[in-house]
Amino acid sequence: MKRTKREVMQKRKFGQTGEVVPVIGQGTYKFSTTKNELDAGIQALQRGIDLGMTHIDTAEMYRTEEVVGEAIKSVPREKLFIVSKVMPSNATYQGTIAACEKSLKNLGTDYLDCYLLHWRGSIPLSDTIKGLERLIDDGKIRSMGVSNFDVYDIEEALGIATHPIACNQILYNLFTRAPEHQLMPLCATKKIAVVAYTPFGKTRIPDVGTKSGDVLHALAEKHATTVRQIMLSFIVRDENVFTIPKASSEQHVSENAGAGKVILEEEDIKQLDQVFPMPKNSEPLEMN
Numbered sequence: 602m603k604r605t606k607r608e609v610m611q612k613r614k615f616g617q618t619g620e621v622v623p624v625i626g627q628g629t630y631k632f633s634t635t636k637n638e639l640d641a642g643i644q645a646l647q648r649g650i651d652l653g654m655t656h657i658d659t660a661e662m663y664r665t666e667e668v669v670g671e672a673i674k675s676v677p678r679e680k681l682f683i684v685s686k687v688m689p690s691n692a693t694y695q696g697t698i699a700a701c702e703k704s705l706k707n708l709g710t711d712y713l714d715c716y717l718l719h720w721r722g723s724i725p726l727s728d729t730i731k732g733l734e735r736l737i738d739d740g741k742i743r744s745m746g747v748s749n750f751d752v753y754d755i756e757e758a759l760g761i762a763t764h765p766i767a768c769n770q771i772l773y774n775l776f777t778r779a780p781e782h783q784l785m786p787l788c789a790t791k792k793i794a795v796v797a798y799t800p801f802g803k804t805r806i807p808d809v810g811t812k813s814g815d816v817l818h819a820l821a822e823k824h825a826t827t828v829r830q831i832m833l834s835f836i837v838r839d840e841n842v843f844t845i846p847k848a849s850s851e852q853h854v855s856e857n858a859g860a861g862k863v864i865l866e867e868e869d870i871k872q873l874d875q876v877f878p879m880p881k882n883s884e885p886l887e888m889n
Contacts (some may be wrong), residue, residue, distance in 0.1 A: 606824070610653035610861035613840060615682070615688035616794035617765040618744045622682050622712065625861040626656030627854070628798060628845035629665040629812025639668065641849060648851045650681070650857035658720055658730040658770075658796070658845045659708075659834075660686035661700055666707035674709055682714045686748060687729070696724075697732030701741055715767050716742040720749040720888065732762050737764050746770065746793075746847050751886040759791060768792050772889045773797035773842070775832055775877040776804060782883035789841045797836050797844040799889045801829060813876040820872065826863055833860035835873055 615622040627649045632642045646657065646669065659669045666685060672844055673681055686709070687700040690775035692834060718729050733745035747758060758766055769788050773780050774797065777880070788795050806828060807814030817828045836844045839859075848854040867872075 606864060607862040609716055610858065611837070613843075614794075615715075615843070616744070616746075616767040618767050620682060620743075622656050622843060623653055623861060624843050625654055625833060625857055626658060626682075626796075626843060626845040627654050627671060627857075628847040629657070629659045630663050630798070630847055632663070632665045632668055632847070632849055636745070638849065641851075642668055645849055645851050645854045647676075649848065649854040649858060650676055652855065653861065654854070654858055655680055656682040656684070656843065656845065658684045658798075659704075660688075660717075661691070661704055662686070662688050662719060670707055670709040677708060679811050683708065683710060683747075684715045685713055685719065686717040686719040689724065690717055692718055692722060692729040692732070694725050694728045694732040694735070697729055698736060698741075701736050705741065710786050711747065712744045713742045714739060715744045715746050717746040717748045717768070717770060721754055726754075726757060727761050734762070734764050734863075744768075749886065749888050752787055755784070755787060755791070755793065766791070767797050768794040768843075770796040770845075772797055772799050772887050773836065773844075774800050774802045775835060775873065776802040777887055778877065778879040779884035780886060781879055784886060785839070791840075795839070795842045797842060800833055800836050800844045800846050803889060806832070816872050816876045819871055820865075823869075824863055824865075825855055826859065829856055830860040831865070831873075832865055833857065834863040835844070835870070837861070837869060838865055 611624045630796045685704045691700045736742045744767035746768035821828045846857045
């Protein structure tokens with residue numbers, strides 16, 4: 602009988618960084634800042650770290666860097682892979698450097714493992730990349746990346762950068778599979794890791810009684826796991842993909858972490874392909 606679960610969280614190389622990173626990380630977008638929920642969020646992040654989800658994603662726009670900083674302050678820094686992002690409005694050469702310095706202070710750390718441009722704005726990409734590369738040269742960040750970049754954005758960035766682009770963080774899930782046409786193959790060819798955000802989609806998870814819901818629940822029963830874990834394991838079936846689900850409770854964190862151990866079989870993937878098909882043609886990259 603084939604194994605349907607790994608013993609530990611799956612890890613893989615993160616682009617050209619040389620780092621080996623868990624396939625399931627932790628997102629922090631829209632974390633609540635009320636006192637009780639803030640404390641719960643910190644505890645959830647710490648629980649996630651204990652379970653092997655040491656890739657933690659934040660951004661200056663999220664206003665969660667200080668929350669992450671509180672959660673990680675007792676964890677040896679070398680055990681973590683911390684990512685933050687600069688807003689496009691701040692992404693001039695000097696603005697990128699200043700934004701990073703502020704993020705480092707908020708996080709209580711001396712360096713970021715990866716620092717991203719959150720999305721394309723009106724500031725020339727060459728200015729932003731110059732700032733990111735200066736931060737690498739100064740030891741403030743270990744690598745640089747992008748977010749919400751479509752094919753033409755990636756190609757332009759590659760034509761400018763002298764340091765590797767470590768990752769491209771994009772909206773990708775069972776409901777949003779258009780990136781599989783051109784963008785994800787390009788990233789794989791160029792050794793740019795794909796990091797999927799909003800991995801459960803922007804709509805309700807299908808119920809039993811629908812074709813897609815029935816398949817998800819049948820697979821969850823087959824693997825003795827949950828529907829959400831099946832959805833996450835589908836995303837990271839690709840050897841170049843990572844994902845960063847948000848979880849503000851320890852229960853959801855434990856569920857997310859469990860997805861890093863699930864092994865989907867070829868037949869499972871075929872069933873999911875049938876009820877969550879790719880669009881026939883390539884489409885512009887969506888953002889959330």
